[in-house]
Amino acid sequence: MSIDISGLIFSAISLMTPVLLAGIAELLVERSGVLNLGVEGAMLIGAFAAFMGAYYYGDLGLASFIAALSGMVFCALFAILTVSLALNQMVTGLAMNLLAIGITSYLYRASFGWYVSPIPPHIKETLKPIDLGALSEMPVVGKLIFGHLPHTYFAIILAIFGWWLISKTGIGLKIRAMGEDPQVADSLGINVNLTRYTLLLAEGAIAGLAGSLLSIGYYNMFLDNMTQGRGYVAIALVILARWNPMLLIAASFFFSMVDALQLRIQALGLTYIPPQLALMLPYLFTIIVLLALGRKVRGPAALARSYKRQR
Amino acid sequence: MDMIKKRSGISKLTIVAIVVAVVVVVAAVAVWLTTMPPPAPVEKKIKVAVIYTTPIEEPWNTVMHEAMVWAKENLNIEYVYTEKVEPADVERVAREYIAVGYDIIVPHSWGFWETTVKLAKEFPNVCFAQGSGPTDIEYPPNVVLYDYWIQDAAYLAGIIAGKMTKTNVVGVVTAYAVPDVNRLVNAFAKGARSVNPDVKISVIFIESWFDPIKGKEAAKALIDQGADFIYAERYGPFEAAREALKEGKKVYCFGNIVDQSKLAEDVVLASVVWDLKTFVKHLVEMKREGTWHGGIYNWGMKEGWAKLVWNPTLKNEVPQDVLQLVNEVQQKIISGELVVYEPKDEMWDPARWA
Numbered sequence: 105m106s107i108d109i110s111g112l113i114f115s116a117i118s119l120m121t122p123v124l125l126a127g128i129a130e131l132l133v134e135r136s137g138v139l140n141l142g143v144e145g146a147m148l149i150g151a152f153a154a155f156m157g158a159y160y161y162g163d164l165g166l167a168s169f170i171a172a173l174s175g176m177v178f179c180a181l182f183a184i185l186t187v188s189l190a191l192n193q194m195v196t197g198l199a200m201n202l203l204a205i206g207i208t209s210y211l212y213r214a215s216f217g218w219y220v221s222p223i224p225p226h227i228k229e230t231l232k233p234i235d236l237g238a239l240s241e242m243p244v245v246g247k248l249i250f251g252h253l254p255h256t257y258f259a260i261i262l263a264i265f266g267w268w269l270i271s272k273t274g275i276g277l278k279i280r281a282m283g284e285d286p287q288v289a290d291s292l293g294i295n296v297n298l299t300r301y302t303l304l305l306a307e308g309a310i311a312g313l314a315g316s317l318l319s320i321g322y323y324n325m326f327l328d329n330m331t332q333g334r335g336y337v338a339i340a341l342v343i344l345a346r347w348n349p350m351l352l353i354a355a356s357f358f359f360s361m362v363d364a365l366q367l368r369i370q371a372l373g374l375t376y377i378p379p380q381l382a383l384m385l386p387y388l389f390t391i392i393v394l395l396a397l398g399r400k401v402r403g404p405a406a407l408a409r410s411y412k413r414q415r
Numbered sequence: 416m417d418m419i420k421k422r423s424g425i426s427k428l429t430i431v432a433i434v435v436a437v438v439v440v441v442a443a444v445a446v447w448l449t450t451m452p453p454p455a456p457v458e459k460k461i462k463v464a465v466i467y468t469t470p471i472e473e474p475w476n477t478v479m480h481e482a483m484v485w486a487k488e489n490l491n492i493e494y495v496y497t498e499k500v501e502p503a504d505v506e507r508v509a510r511e512y513i514a515v516g517y518d519i520i521v522p523h524s525w526g527f528w529e530t531t532v533k534l535a536k537e538f539p540n541v542c543f544a545q546g547s548g549p550t551d552i553e554y555p556p557n558v559v560l561y562d563y564w565i566q567d568a569a570y571l572a573g574i575i576a577g578k579m580t581k582t583n584v585v586g587v588v589t590a591y592a593v594p595d596v597n598r599l600v601n602a603f604a605k606g607a608r609s610v611n612p613d614v615k616i617s618v619i620f621i622e623s624w625f626d627p628i629k630g631k632e633a634a635k636a637l638i639d640q641g642a643d644f645i646y647a648e649r650y651g652p653f654e655a656a657r658e659a660l661k662e663g664k665k666v667y668c669f670g671n672i673v674d675q676s677k678l679a680e681d682v683v684l685a686s687v688v689w690d691l692k693t694f695v696k697h698l699v700e701m702k703r704e705g706t707w708h709g710g711i712y713n714w715g716m717k718e719g720w721a722k723l724v725w726n727p728t729l730k731n732e733v734p735q736d737v738l739q740l741v742n743e744v745q746q747k748i749i750s751g752e753l754v755v756y757e758p759k760d761e762m763w764d765p766a767r768w769a
Contacts, residue, residue, distance in 0.1 A: 111639035115632050209470065222477050222673040230654075323627045323654055328470045328499075332626045367629075367636040370619040371586070375765045379592060379620040 107368045110248050112361070115368075117252055118322065119360035122147070124259040125314035126338035127345075127352050128266050129307035135270055135347055136300050137283040137406035141197025142182045143311050144335025145204030146175040150315025152208040155326035156215065158227045158319075168231075168316050175312020176305050178204065183304040187297050190412040201335075209328050226325040231255075231317070253321055255313065260353060262310070267349035279303070283404030286411040296411065311335070344390055346401045355393070362386045460493045461519065461702050464512035466505055467498040468524035473625065474672035475563070479523050479546070482691035490699050502526035509534055513541050518702055522546065525595075531558060542707050544698055547595055550761075556709045561694060562595050563672065564713045565721035566602035567748045568687040569646070570755045571741050572669045572723060573606020575685065576644035577614050578737045579667070580607075586637030587618040588630050589648035594761035596648065599671075599687070601760035603646050604768050610740070616768035617642055627651045638666055646687075647671060653679035667729075676726030684729050688722040713756070717749050 130143050153174035157167030182200050185191045216225050233240075233251050240250040270276040282289040282296045290296050318334075319326045341359060345352035366382040463483065471480045480496070487494045495517075497508050505527045509520055513534070521544045522531050528548030535543045535555040545554075547562040554560055576585045585607050587600050604616040617640055619633040630651015637645055637652075638659050645652045646669045656666040657679060670676065670686030694714065701707045714720040723741070730738075747753040 108639040111635065115635055119628075119632060222474070222481065223675065223677045224472050226678060318628055322631060323651075325627075327472060327625060327627075327650075330625070330627070332623060332629075364632060364636070367619055367621075367633045368639070370633075371617045371636040371640045371642075373615060373617045373765060373768060378763075378765075379618075379622075383620065383622045 107365075107372070110244060112364050112368055114248055114251070115364035116357060116361040117248075117256060119363055120356045121253065121256045121259055122314040122317045123334055123338045123341060123360065124263065124353065124356040125255060125317075126311045126335055127341045127356055128259065128263045128349055129310035129314075130338055131342045131345070131347060131349055131352055132266055132270070132279070133300075133303045133307050134342060134407055135283045135404055136279045136296075136303050137286055137404050137409065137411070138186065138300055138304065139193045139197065139339075139408035140179070140182060140186075140304065140307060141194060141336075141339065142179065142200035142204075143307065143338060144331055144333065145197075145201040146178045146308050146311035147315035147318075147331045147335045148201075148204045148208055148329065149178045150175040150312030151319040151330055152212065152315075152326055153312065154316030155227070155319040156211075159225060162227075164229065164231050164320055167320055168313060171312040171316035172309040173312070175310070175315065176308035179304045179308025179311070180301075182308075183301050186410070187300045187304070190410040192410060193408045205329050208326075212326065212328075224325050224327060227320060228324075230324050231321040253317065255317055255321065263349045263353045270349065280404070283406055286406055286409075287414075290413060297413065314338075340390065343401075343403070344393060346397075347403055358393075359386055359390065362389045458491055459703075460491055461699050462493045462517045463495075463519045463521065463699070464509075464517040465494070465496040465521040465523055466500050466508050466512075466527065467496060468500055468502065468505075468526060469624065470498055471496070474675075476523065477673050478563075478689045478691050479521070479695075482695040485692050486695045486699060490696060492699055502530070506530045506534070513538055518542060519544060519698060525593075528560075542698075542702055543709075550594075550711055554709055554711075557707065558709045559698065559707075559712055560710070561712045561714075563689045564598070564715060564756070565672070565687055565689045566598050566755050566760065567716040568721040568723040569599045569602040570606035570609075570748070571745060572646060572685060572687050573603040573608075574610050574741055574744060575733065575737060576603075576646070576667075576669075577607030577609070577611035578740065579733070580611070580614060580644050582641040582643045583611070583613050584615050584617060584637075584641040584643070586634070586640070586642035586645040586652075587616065587648060588633045588637065588645060588652050589618065589620055590624050591622060592620055592763040597763050598756070598760045599648060600646075601767065602755050605755070605760075618765070618768055621649060621651070623649075625650065627654070631655045634668075638664065643667070644684075645669070647675075653682055656682035674724045676724070676728070680726060680728050683726050684733070685723055685725045688724045690720055690722055693719045715748070715755075716745065717751070 126143050126147055133140050150171040154167045154171035157170040158164055185196045186193045231253050234254050236250045240246050278294045282294060286296045318330055341355045345355040363386045366385045369377060369382045370379050465479060465483060467476045469476060471477060483494045486492050500508050505522055512520055519542045523546035525547040528545050531543050531545040535558045539557055542557050544559040548560050589596050589600060600618055607614045617637055621629045621633050627650040630649050631654050634645055634652035634655035644667050648671045652668050656668050659666045660681060667684040668682050670683050672689050674686045674688055676683045676686060
């Protein structure tokens with residue numbers, strides 16, 4: 105028995121999409137000096153909102169829109185607390201995640217009754233892969249490259265756009281400047297708060313969309329805390345990618361690849377590889393990469409530091 | 416004097432009349448009462464508190480919740496519950512219930528067993544039913560230990576898979592390699608092996624009790640390896656099987672713990688179901704009659720606690736001889752002729768599956 109390579113890569117791309125989407129949004133925000141741990145919560149809110157939209161309106165497009173919007177509202181709250189009020193970003197982010205867990209499970213119960221059983225509410229149709237006609241029907245690579253949900257291509261395009269924005273444009277320079285020292289950036293006439301607000305709102309929308317993948321894209325129901333730490337994985341991948349959008353694509357792809365690989369190693373049923381060893385692989389991979397490449401890495405100097413503008 | 420006499424004479428008559436009236440009324444009431452059925456003695460409500468570690472929507476909890484709701488409607492009990500309780504917090508929750516007089520405390524998670532043992536020693540008059548825990552230790556006499564011993568039904572599912580598989584590869588998507596999970600996986604594998612010695616069992620642990628996305632990818636990995644039957648011990652495989660169905664590959668799944676055929680009618684062939692109604696009834700009766708005795712309750716199919724529930728829409732795709740074989744083996748299990756469980760089933764040993 106051997107491992108089916110095309111199945112492996114397809115699976116890796118599926119697993120990659122939500123973390124890459126959330127990751128690129130988080131990366132841009134971190135470059136501006138804000139650490140938003142609440143990206144996990146924004147994904148969860150997105151997953152919930154998308155499911156409710158799809159369940160009650162039966163329209164997956166509308167559901168995705170609602171997911172993006174609610175993610176945005178969620179991150180707007182984070183922005184008010186950390187940008188305008190300059191509260192501690194880490195504490196606020198963690199608190200927001202707890203809020204997201206509580207509010208989604210409360211609203212879920214409030215909508216479907218206190219007891220849903222034995223089968224949880226679910227939707228009949230999930231998001232469909234894009235149809236590129238002849239391209240999608242090409243042998244082998246057709247499905248592998250052109251058979252994914254639109255979100256996958258959006259995530260990659262967004263990452264490339266993010267790279268261009270950060271390293272090739274004046275706006276990118278300003279974002280980087282405020283990530284290094286917001287006070288200096290401010291004194292140079294850059295509107296720090298407005299830029300951070302914009303980036304955080306965009307992050308909320310994108311993370312909400314990433315979350316919607318879980319409840320209406322890859323699966324057809326919502327359940328408590330269903331993001332299962334994928335937002336935190338995205339944050340870790342941003343560090344692994346050294347705050348570089350192009351490296352983020354590579355990092356999230358290889359991380360997901362190793363994750364998909366470990367499932368397949370288990371499926372081989374080799375008696376000499378215990379499942380725990382296989383399960384460890386993605387994290388072992390991360391540690392090795394960080395050891396090999398990440399020793400001299402320094403993030404944005406002002407990351408996670410509260411900044412309040414002098415009057 | 417005369418006045419008084421006269422008055423007393425009248426009052427004597429009155430008294431006689433009153434006495435007669437009273438006697439008549441009392442007699443009438445007595446007759447009426449004796450013809451009435453005696454009133455039922457007021458039965459004390461048994462107060463049951465269940466503590467869950469995850470939301471009640473999780474199948475493991477759903478089964479207990481359904482049985483308790485059923486008992487509340489049929490057995491005159493009072494049922495309360497707390498969900499999403501961390502193991503570190505269970506002692507506080509349990510103590511609160513004990514303090515307000517709950518008769519039966521049901522800590523429904525492996526992570527709670529140590530607290531259960533501790534509290535059971537401290538409160539010997541309170542009854543505890545602990546949901547899963549180690550089976551090789553001594554429990555206080557007021558503790559009942561139960562777990563999802565549904566390996567009999569998993570064995571039957573294995574027989575179906577072993578008989579019907581065309582690729583000779585049968586998959587399992589499950590959570591962690593812990594004893595109660597291993598027991599089901601091993602029973603499923605044994606069932607498949609018993610009818611098809613060439614079958615290969617592929618097991619994937621997703622290392623999470625609830626991550627349908629991971630479970631789905633795990634199932635896809637199994638399907639890529641050629642599996643055409645998947646025992647979905649956790650959520651996830653149904654959607655993978657549906658996608659395979661769209662591509663023209665027929666992959667059947669088995670649901671676990673609750674009847675999950677409604678969740679994916681096109682791929683779930685049957686479910687390995689745990690039904691706790693008889694068990695809860697037994698607990699309530701023991702408490703009510705004062706015959707509570709602790710110990711390990713490893714019930715099975717005979718007690719109606721494990722069941723294999725077919726999906727009615729797919730049952731007609733099962734060949735007649737398979738249906739017949741499943742029925743025969745089920746009879747053997749119920750009569751005690753066939754015992755599925757062996758102690759070594761609790762161990763993780765992939766050499767038995769490959």
